[in-house]
Amino acid sequence: MSMESFAIPLKVAVLSASSGDQISSTYEEKGHGLFTYFMLKGIKDGITEIGELFDYLKPHVERIARKTYNNEQTPQLVAPGMLKKQRLIER
Template identity: 50%
Template sequence: MFLFLKTVVFLDSCFSGRGDRSVVAEGTRPIGLSIKNPVIASGRTVVISAAEGTQASSFYKESGHGLFTYFLLLGLKGEADSDSDGWVDVEELFTYLKPNVSKLARRINREQTPTIFPSAGSMDTLMELKLSKPD
């Protein structure tokens, strides 16, 4: 039995096994998310990760955060509110994160593409979940 109604998990880490200029600890091994996981498969949980499984999660020196966390914080503060309703929902946030993280990563000669689990099309009610109401 699940004790939560809906959960959103943000992961700014990478498990690609690459240690060059990434936040991966030496000696870590790749892991993956599986839709067979009962928490993710429950239809109540969405996971947004900083990068695809083969990519490193990049640090953004100017912000003191990872690229993903930098844009996550901006998005939750209101930059992702594309319909200007005063709320940031999962769909708006992911739609904001993916191109912004990828674009800035390319500018610093990196490849980084945020991902969402389960896939966006399979979780319509979660995509509308309100995450923040910026001031």
């Protein structure tokens, strides 16, 4: 089942580590899940908007999952366009 099949309220953004039938990888050498590691790294590096964070972490997660774990892992973002510019953190 995909996230797009759920009714998500207009003021809610959903970020998930993988698509419905995939298994999310751990990133043992970094002490986090693969998705969590790149999400935290993006925030630490100064990324504050939901859409920008997703655009940063998605290719990193996909590449490391494929290269290191021979696994397909595709992070998902479901959000109305206006929320993609929403700040996660005020600095």
